Each structure stands twice: as structure tokens, then as C-alpha cells.
Amino acid sequence: MTLRPHTLVHACAAALAAGCLGATLWHGIAERGAALAFGLLVAVGELTRHHGPRPRDGRRPGEGAPPGAGTQPRDGPRIRQAAPLAAAGSLAYALLGEAGGRPSHHGAAQVVTVVLAASLLGSVPHIGRGRGPTRDRLARRTLTVGFVAVCFQPLYGRGTFDDWGGPAHALLLLALLSLSALCDAVLAAALAHSRTGWPFPPVLRDELRALPGIGAAVVATGAVMALGVAVVGLWALPLLSVPLLLAQLSYRRYAAVRATYRQTIASLARATEIAGCTPAGHARRVADLSQSVGRDLGLTEPDLTVLEYAALMHDIGQLSLVDPVPAGATAALPAPEQRRIALLGGAVVRQTGVDPKVAGIVERQAEPHREQPLAARIVRVVNAYDEKSRAGGPGGPLTALEELRLGTAGEYAPQVVESLARVLSRAAGAGEHADGYEDGGGRP
Amino acid sequence: MEALPARARMYVTGVAVAGLLCLLPAVPLSSAPLSQTLPLPLQLPLSAASGPDVPWGAVALLAVLYAGCERLARSRHLGAPNPGGTFHPVLLAAAFLLPPSAAALVALPGALLTPVEQRPFLARRIWRAGQLTLAVWAAGRAHLAAGGREAVADGDVPAALGAAGASVLVFCLVLTLLDRGILALAGGVPFRRGNRAPRPECRRTTWRRTRRRPRRTSRRNTRQTTWWRLFLRSLAPVTVHGLAGLMMALLWRSPYGPVAALLVLLPMCVSWWAFAQYHRERAAHQATIRALVQAVDIKDGYTRGHSERVGQASTMIARELGMDDERTEVLRFAGILHDVGKLGVPTRLLTKDGPLTPEERRVIELHPEYGHEMVRGISFLGEARAAVLHHHERLDGSGYPYGLAGAQIPESARVVAVADAFDAMTSNRSYSRARPVPVALDELQRCAGDHFDPRMVEALVRAIGRTGWHPAVTAEDVRQPPGPPAPPADEPVATQVADPPGARR
Known part of the structure; x- marks a missing residue:
């Protein structure tokens, strides 16, 4: 050593x-x-x-x-x-x-x-x-x-x-x-x-x-x-x-x-899970993984807090829908629909009186990555990764990362996808086999 | 000025003139002719205080320091309450260092120049200046009389501590008494027994607020405080300020001079900053909870303001039962959040026109469990979490989700159940008009024992009998839901009991 x-x-x-x-x-x-x-x-x-x-x-x-x-x-x-x-x-x-x-x-x-x-x-x-x-x-x-x-x-x-x-x-x-x-x-x-x-x-x-x-x-x-x-x-x-x-x-x-405050936001963000809009633990997982990626990309602590809140509440727009999205998988929806849900979510977040930056990120999570701020890019990539890797079953993480790489032309920011790959491989290297990621999270 | 009663105006003027008289001996030109015209009781201390040597440099430095600190504190934390009240350490250090009249002069520019938030602006500034100069002058006199100046000059800490203690006591006493006076005259609060004590840090800004919003109901409801209780409450922070001021004075007199003395202030400033941040964050937190609750209200359509009012009624019951402040606050949150689980119920069901199928009813009856699932991780809510889960349980065991009976139901849940039913009956719903408060209370008493805990019902009846029911968000705000009225499945039990059995269920 x-x-x-x-x-x-x-x-x-x-x-x-x-x-x-x-x-x-x-x-x-x-x-x-x-x-x-x-x-x-x-x-x-x-x-x-x-x-x-x-x-x-x-x-x-x-x-x-x-x-x-x-x-x-x-x-x-x-x-x-x-x-x-x-x-x-x-x-x-x-x-x-x-x-x-x-x-x-x-x-x-x-x-x-x-x-x-x-x-x-x-x-x-x-x-x-x-x-x-x-x-x-x-x-x-x-x-x-x-x-x-x-x-x-x-x-x-x-x-x-x-x-x-x-x-x-x-x-x-x-x-x-x-x-x-x-x-x-x-x-x-x-x-x-x-x-x-x-x-x-x-x-x-x-x-x-x-x-x-x-x-x-x-x-x-x-x-x-x-x-x-x-x-x-x-x-x-x-x-x-x-x-x-x-x-x-x-x-x-x-x-x-x-x-x-953090507890409150984390708990209330689970309203989407309880309503059956999103799979259990999705918001928390996206928040944690987003923070790791944000760290890797060099965000400072105030930015990381904003990122965490935005990631926790990124799906809250689905509560405003009359009919829930199947399995809460927004990444598979057509782009205008994604953007509409994002705007709804931004409106809800704005009402909650959290830092307006959080609402901004939630609102812009569905835009093409070139027009997004970094935090919104991270939320979009990590959200898509979590949804795709869950849907893919065993081997899902690898496929998901591959799909994200293919999407770097418009939807997913390449630097964020690469950072995500780094974070996942580091976690796999550290021997952390957490639930659902036993496959090592796609070592590139 | 125009909004103040004449008595209060005279009082402010009197305090300001007294403050000016305290300053006089520091000004060398006017001291000789005026001291003859002064009333006798004031003359003696003044002539004793007016030493030939007023260190003008120190006065200017401290005055600039005080004014600058005050200014800084207000400008940076816009919107956050100024936690320390004022920068008392500087004033107390001045009282320990300078002759009393010179020390009083230190407070003057800061008190006059610092902006005030509420009308009447001029009167407030004059009041603050008069009050502070008087208090600082009195503190300086006490310090002098206790022999503190020699102790500070010699670096004799035990003696200096004693003198500083006496000085702090006098300072605090003068501030409190003058405050009570203005409250009594401007706010209509009796001098000896007053309104629920404003927190010490915002003591100086509340005297108009109490008058502008005459909330008679809550005033009588809240605990009465006497002036000495206020005095004791503000004594602790002022003592800490006094210790810092003493250390400033000791270092100021040392070879290291004012530079070292200024360093004492830095931890105090950091502490105030953190305290202001704490207040801002706390306010943001409460705003978030409220906003999420509003989301439920909007989603539900017909119950705008319901959550807030249930929180208010729960608070009244808790106070009436003699619960402590902390528990009352938790119960307020319990009332506010009791329906938060409806966020998890599809909007389609909550706004459905026409009768619900048993299936749909079961889905809606899941909302206490949804709500509990949501708030479970929020540790500060304490027993409010149990209230969210069990607020639809009935005393005879016929409620949901678990069918608990009697003492198995947590106390907090029994409080919220009564408050919930009461508000449901007294506000307009899509399916029924609001009932008068006495009718609703009768109804509650009728169901006490079967559905509700009689203790809670009695407490609510007593509280409303004494103060009346004045919800913060009134029933007139209720938005009429679109479409024909639909009986919601989770309507409070009392409503169901009031109607003929079988009509709804």
C-alpha cells in the first residue's frame, strides 16, 4: 500500500x-x-x-x-x-x-x-x-x-x-x-x-x-x-x-x-412514493447519488444542499397530475410531457418557500442539457439512471449507463454521465454492494 | 406620532428629556448654567459625575462602534429579527469605562441613526434614544457607586465583577420598567399584569404591535406575566453582555488598548449572526410545512384553511388542559399536519362528484397511514406523528385505521380528533352549511364518550366559552368546490352522527 x-x-x-x-x-x-x-x-x-x-x-x-x-x-x-x-x-x-x-x-x-x-x-x-x-x-x-x-x-x-x-x-x-x-x-x-x-x-x-x-x-x-x-x-x-x-x-x-428542515423536506418529498407515483426510495436514492456526482464535479456545500433538495423533490410535479405516470418513470415520457411535469413540480416547490434555486432546478430538469444549469443536468442524469437501472433488472445498471451514454447528444450531459460512471465504479471498488446495485454499477 | 395616545406621547417626551438631562454634564459648555436649574435630586449625582476629564476619543470610538454594529446587524440580515436586541456589550463597556454622562452619550448616535421598522418612526427613534441613554447613565452611576472604576483600573477582577453585576441589574431594571411604562400607555396593557410576554429580543419593537392587532381573545387566553418576570427573563442575556463588556473594559485599560477590547466583540457578533441564521432557517422551515399543508387544502378543494384552524383549536385544547408550551406547539403541528396524507390520495378521488364506492372509500381511509408514513422521519414532531396516524380513531373502537379504543388512542390523537370534528362542523362544506358554534359544541358533547374523549371536549367547550372562536383563516375564505356536493368518505365523525344514520354511510 x-x-x-x-x-x-x-x-x-x-x-x-x-x-x-x-x-x-x-x-x-x-x-x-x-x-x-x-x-x-x-x-x-x-x-x-x-x-x-x-x-x-x-x-x-x-x-x-x-x-x-x-x-x-x-x-x-x-x-x-x-x-x-x-x-x-x-x-x-x-x-x-x-x-x-x-x-x-x-x-x-x-x-x-x-x-x-x-x-x-x-x-x-x-x-x-x-x-x-x-x-x-x-x-x-x-x-x-x-x-x-x-x-x-x-x-x-x-x-x-x-x-x-x-x-x-x-x-x-x-x-x-x-x-x-x-x-x-x-x-x-x-x-x-x-x-x-x-x-x-x-x-x-x-x-x-x-x-x-x-x-x-x-x-x-x-x-x-x-x-x-x-x-x-x-x-x-x-x-x-x-x-x-x-x-x-x-x-x-x-x-x-x-x-x-432537511428531515422535513426528505420526508415530505416521499409523498410521491406514498401516492404510488414513484418507486419506494427513489427520491432518496437520486438525492444521495446526485450529491456524490456533485461532489465529484466540484460543487461546494451550499450548492450541494440545493442539489439535494432539488433531487429530493424532483418528482413532486407528479402529485399535480390527475392520473399517475406508470411506475413514475418520467425519463421514458415524450419530452414535452416531461417538461410539463417539471414545470408543475417547480410551481409546487416555489410555493414551499425553499430556496428559489431549488425550484429553478426542478423546473429545468427536463430541458436539453446545453440549456441547463449543472445541478439540473445532474438531477436529470441520475434520475434517468435510477429509473432505467431499476427497470432493467439484473444487469440493469450496466445497460442504463450505456443508454445514458447514447443519449449524450441531447438529453444527458456527457460530463455528468462520465462523472456518474466514475462515482459508481469508485463505489464498486470500495466494495459497497448496496441494494439493487450488486452488479458493481458498471465499471467502465 | 399621530397614532400614539397623548399620554404615551408625553411619556416618550419625558423619557427623552430625562435622557438629555443625563447627557448634559458631559457637554462642558452648558454644564455650569444648567445645573442650577436642575431639580435637586438630579443635581447631586450629576455634579459628582461630571469629572473634568471626559475622554472624548474613547467616547467617539465607542459611539461609532455602537452605531456601526447596530447598522450592520440590521442591514445584513434583512428580514431576520435582530437577535441580541442591541449591542449591549459596547454600551455596558462604556458604562464601565467612562463617566456616566459620557457613557450615555455613547448610546445616542446609534439609537438615533439606526432605522426603525414600524411606524411611528420619529417617536420610536426618540423613544429608543431616551430609554437607552437613561439606562446607560443609570448603569454607569451604579458602577461608579459600587466602586467599579478603581477595580477596572487596577485589574481587580472580583471587585470589578461585583460592580458590573450591580450595574447590569440596574441597567436591566431601568430598561424593563421603561418598557412596561410605554406598553401600559401606548398598548393599553395594564402596568402590573400584561400581555403574554414578548420575547426579550424583540421587546423593543412590540409595543405598537400589541395595539394594532387587538386580539382580545388570545390575550386573555395566554398566560399573564408580571414585569418582574420579564425582568428576570431579560437578565440572563444582559448578564452575558455585561461579562463581555467588563472584559472589554479591562482590556481597554490594559497596555494592549482598544484593539484587544474590540476582539471581545467578535465572538458576540458571530453568535448573533448564527442566531439570526437560526431564526431565518426556522421561519423557512415553518413556511415549508405550511405550504405543503396548503397543497393538501388545494387538492382537497373544499377545506381551505381547515388544517390551520384545526391546529388552532388543538392549541386551545392543549392550553386549556394545562400542557406546557413545547407540547402545545407540537399539538399545533399535529393539527396542521393531520391530513397531510391526503397528498398521497389521488386527486380524482378527493374531488369525485357523487357517492364513493366502498373501494374508493377504503383508499381515502388510508390517508392517516399515508400521512404517518410521510411524517414518521421528522423527529421534532414527536407525538404529533401518532396524532396523524390515529386522528380518525374513536373512543369506542369503531374508528380507523386500527380500531383502537379508549386509552389505547394516544392523547394527542384524541385532541386532534375533537379539533378536527369541531372545525368540520363549523365551516362551510360542499355538502353542508356551517353550523353555529354552540350547536357544534352541543353535538360534540353528545358524542363525548362514544367517539371523543370527554376531557378534550370539555376543554374545548371551556376555552371557547371563555374566549370565543376566532379562527385565523375564517370560513368565508372557503372556496366553493366545482360541481354538485359530494360527501367525502373521511368526513369527521361528528358530521355523520349529526345526520340520520345511514344517510351517508
Whole structure:
């Protein structure tokens, strides 16, 4: 097996952690009080970590995952910075130059050791619940804190920053933390890319887009904690934790309501299945597969959410028909009829008050691919694939993909069909034999 | 201004003048001549407060900061409620840092310049400015009296915390009392016992709304709150703001200066942003549910507004039974969504003219199960899901889909069943005219025990007896369905009972 980037990152983090632990054991711990306080803060921050809704909540057990969906977040985008307090506390400790007016003497090694130990300690209850820290997260925390501490502590100890008095010092800390946040985003994107094979630029864009929100709050709190402790001592830690905890709470509620919204749309989109317009699980399968294809084609997370909603509701126009389409197979209908159903669906979606982009995609799913936006192309191709592969019985997926390739002249966008083939073969390669796709989903 | 009663106008003017008087000592030119004309109680604190050194740079910086933050919050989240109310940390930091009159000056530009959403605009701006300057001035006075300034200057955190706590208490108290005053004068709400408490974050915008929509019924129905309950409710957020303000003040006085102090605000801003997003998303979510329910109503043709009204009646029953707010909200959703399964029934059957065959009737009677299948995955609905499945069960076991009897039927389903039958009787249907409310209630009481849970029926009778029945979507909106009247198979049980047996079934 070749050395993959995330293995390399883990090895680096482990080496750093081991080195720091050794150095700390050799030299002993300086300023135990501050170490204990920051350790406590990081541990408490880890304790309040939010894991988001449980995956597959409300899904039918019989509904297997479609190909390519195994590596995908099920209930919305990942929650970035789920433990902001722990992150801010560890950054602040790395930037701590003095406490209550007296200079402190803890080195970079002690910073990494304390933060790592506290993170592990705070994760113990989560491990008990079966949701322990992933190695990726620990590696990122170790490397980021190590980076900041190694940049700051030796130079500070040598007195390089003595000329940077007052506000300049605050700005210096801010700049250093912003740099570390950027590095952390790149690291996170690289890890995600290496693990899942998603294209790197959109993943990086997603990571960077999350920075102005909770990321900025973490950076600001980290810097201001270091300064506050320098001015008034350890009192600053609880005082400054409150605003950040409030931000965390707001984010958590935001995430919760988004998850609820998603559940509602997914559930109500099944009205077509219940009415017998479409086969069971069709909307969910099209949504999952569309997201995989969208990922592969480099869509970012907001676009992916719109795509998911549109895919879930793409058949909702059939509810307005007086007589249902046989088996709900719209791909086999004549083009004007397809377009009419799409327009009906768009009208329904527009009424629901979801993002107007979703209605636009539903409306335009039946147009020739040259006139469609990318998301509508994806929905059309994936919908046709799901219908054709189901209708084809065993060997259906292969035939379906072949038919789609033949249709690339007008109906189906070639780049999307190719992407679909890639996604299916990747899923087959990963050994995911989900229901109905035992044939491996057409390895090209 | 013209819409305000004269008393309220005088009150606003009085508050504004008091606010101006608080500002005076900060303005060096006018302090000497005017302090002689001031009433005695105001004179002493003012002269004590007007130190020779007003740090104008800090005042300007904080005032610009406050006005900018307010402006930013309103402009970016157009349509979303401003969650934090106002950027209190800046104001409280000013109260901790500056002499009281200078601190009050910090609030002035922001309060005057920030746009207001509702009429009367000028009065609202003046009111906000007067209220905030008074509150900040009082907070500054309290902080000074508690010896907070020395504590902040020395970096003595425990003492500074105590002084900040006192200051926050005073700030909150002044805001709440002034708010109650304007509510009492402009909205006709008695001072001591008032309307259902507006949420603390929109406290400042509600005083006109209560007056514009005189919903007497729901007002008496909802829980009464006293001013101190409002005070306690707004104390928690203001305390958090106070902590942030204290940290700002401490850092402002440190060698790191205002730059470090500004950083304290960033997490608060992020938190407000997320909170506004939360509200927007929540509103979108509710709009989606409503729209899908409307889709059912349109599909069904003859029952426009039925779902909303059933939700309303369910809420009334739940309140009357003393259920908590959360459960009441779930029951409202249960009422709204109870017929969502009709989305799965072919439109042809729902709008069919003439009598239904037993076959067709069976298909329509599947709608509770369809509905349950749809909402099953929506976890926030909780017991509303059971209500959707069982709202056609009867107490004697003759209902569908499962023929459950008595206590086997979930409580939520028994509530929705009564609300559903009540609305079906009191609104126009294609096959029957709307009956008067008392007749419908009598009918419900007659069937209580056989079909309906007597507890729920009694609760509805009591609630309507006290407040009357004022549906948000009235029966006049009902669109007449095309074609001759057709008896739908899933008509609520009470309608069937009211007619001679065998006439419909």
C-alpha cells in the first residue's frame, strides 16, 4: 500500500506529540497553575463538543445506501469547529507569554503535551458513548497548536517581541492565529481529500468559507484570552469563555434547525412514493447519488444542499397530475410531457418557500442539457439512471449507463454521465454492494 | 406620532428629556448654567459625575462602534429579527469605562441613526434614544457607586465583577420598567399584569404591535406575566453582555488598548449572526410545512384553511388542559399536519362528484397511514406523528385505521380528533352549511364518550366559552368546490352522527 497523505499527517502528529511528551517529562512542568487551568478549559471544551444529529436518523432500515454515498455526510454538512472552546483555549495557551503581569516559562513542548492530554481526557465520556475522537481531529489539533507554539514560544522567550509593545502585540497574535487557521483549513481539506477522493479545490473552498464564522470567533477568543490572562490573570478564562459558549450554542441551534428542515423536506418529498407515483426510495436514492456526482464535479456545500433538495423533490410535479405516470418513470415520457411535469413540480416547490434555486432546478430538469444549469443536468442524469437501472433488472445498471451514454447528444450531459460512471465504479471498488446495485454499477 | 395616545406621547417626551438631562454634564459648555436649574435630586449625582476629564476619543470610538454594529446587524440580515436586541456589550463597556454622562452619550448616535421598522418612526427613534441613554447613565452611576472604576483600573477582577453585576441589574431594571411604562400607555396593557410576554429580543419593537392587532381573545387566553418576570427573563442575556463588556473594559485599560477590547466583540457578533441564521432557517422551515399543508387544502378543494384552524383549536385544547408550551406547539403541528396524507390520495378521488364506492372509500381511509408514513422521519414532531396516524380513531373502537379504543388512542390523537370534528362542523362544506358554534359544541358533547374523549371536549367547550372562536383563516375564505356536493368518505365523525344514520354511510 502506498503512503497516503493522511497517514503521513498522522505520523507527523504522532512524532510531534511523542517528542513533546518526552521533552516535558524530561524538564518537568512549569507553572502548574496555568497549565492546570488551561488543561481544564480544553477538557471542558471537549466535553461540550457537539456531534450533530445521529446519522441515518429517521431512515428506513431497509433503505440501503446507494453507491458512493458511504463516505458522505448524511445529515447535512459537517459541523466545523464543533468544540470551539477547546480550540480557542489551546491556541491561547500556545500564545501565552505572561500571566497576571509575570512572564511565564512554559515551552512549546509543554503546550502540546497539556493540550493533547486535556483533549484526550475531555473525550473520555464521548468514547463511552461510542463517539471518540477521530485520529484526524487529534492530528489537526496537535499540528495546529504545535505550529503556533513553535512559532511563538521560543521567539518570545528570547525576547524578540519585546519591541512589539501594546496594540502591536495584540495584532501580532491575531496575525499568527489567522495564519494558523488558514493552515488548519488547508490541512483539513487535504485530509478530507485524501480520505474520500473528493476534488481538492472545492473541499478547500468549503473549509475556507467556514473561517469567517465560528473560525473567526475561535481566533479572536484565542488571541484575547492570551492577552486577558496576561492582564488580569486566570480570571480571564471563564469570563472570555462565555461569549464563545454562546456562539457555540447559537451554532448548535442553527445546525439543529437545519437538520430538522432537511428531515422535513426528505420526508415530505416521499409523498410521491406514498401516492404510488414513484418507486419506494427513489427520491432518496437520486438525492444521495446526485450529491456524490456533485461532489465529484466540484460543487461546494451550499450548492450541494440545493442539489439535494432539488433531487429530493424532483418528482413532486407528479402529485399535480390527475392520473399517475406508470411506475413514475418520467425519463421514458415524450419530452414535452416531461417538461410539463417539471414545470408543475417547480410551481409546487416555489410555493414551499425553499430556496428559489431549488425550484429553478426542478423546473429545468427536463430541458436539453446545453440549456441547463449543472445541478439540473445532474438531477436529470441520475434520475434517468435510477429509473432505467431499476427497470432493467439484473444487469440493469450496466445497460442504463450505456443508454445514458447514447443519449449524450441531447438529453444527458456527457460530463455528468462520465462523472456518474466514475462515482459508481469508485463505489464498486470500495466494495459497497448496496441494494439493487450488486452488479458493481458498471465499471467502465 | 399621530397614532400614539397623548399620554404615551408625553411619556416618550419625558423619557427623552430625562435622557438629555443625563447627557448634559458631559457637554462642558452648558454644564455650569444648567445645573442650577436642575431639580435637586438630579443635581447631586450629576455634579459628582461630571469629572473634568471626559475622554472624548474613547467616547467617539465607542459611539461609532455602537452605531456601526447596530447598522450592520440590521442591514445584513434583512428580514431576520435582530437577535441580541442591541449591542449591549459596547454600551455596558462604556458604562464601565467612562463617566456616566459620557457613557450615555455613547448610546445616542446609534439609537438615533439606526432605522426603525414600524411606524411611528420619529417617536420610536426618540423613544429608543431616551430609554437607552437613561439606562446607560443609570448603569454607569451604579458602577461608579459600587466602586467599579478603581477595580477596572487596577485589574481587580472580583471587585470589578461585583460592580458590573450591580450595574447590569440596574441597567436591566431601568430598561424593563421603561418598557412596561410605554406598553401600559401606548398598548393599553395594564402596568402590573400584561400581555403574554414578548420575547426579550424583540421587546423593543412590540409595543405598537400589541395595539394594532387587538386580539382580545388570545390575550386573555395566554398566560399573564408580571414585569418582574420579564425582568428576570431579560437578565440572563444582559448578564452575558455585561461579562463581555467588563472584559472589554479591562482590556481597554490594559497596555494592549482598544484593539484587544474590540476582539471581545467578535465572538458576540458571530453568535448573533448564527442566531439570526437560526431564526431565518426556522421561519423557512415553518413556511415549508405550511405550504405543503396548503397543497393538501388545494387538492382537497373544499377545506381551505381547515388544517390551520384545526391546529388552532388543538392549541386551545392543549392550553386549556394545562400542557406546557413545547407540547402545545407540537399539538399545533399535529393539527396542521393531520391530513397531510391526503397528498398521497389521488386527486380524482378527493374531488369525485357523487357517492364513493366502498373501494374508493377504503383508499381515502388510508390517508392517516399515508400521512404517518410521510411524517414518521421528522423527529421534532414527536407525538404529533401518532396524532396523524390515529386522528380518525374513536373512543369506542369503531374508528380507523386500527380500531383502537379508549386509552389505547394516544392523547394527542384524541385532541386532534375533537379539533378536527369541531372545525368540520363549523365551516362551510360542499355538502353542508356551517353550523353555529354552540350547536357544534352541543353535538360534540353528545358524542363525548362514544367517539371523543370527554376531557378534550370539555376543554374545548371551556376555552371557547371563555374566549370565543376566532379562527385565523375564517370560513368565508372557503372556496366553493366545482360541481354538485359530494360527501367525502373521511368526513369527521361528528358530521355523520349529526345526520340520520345511514344517510351517508
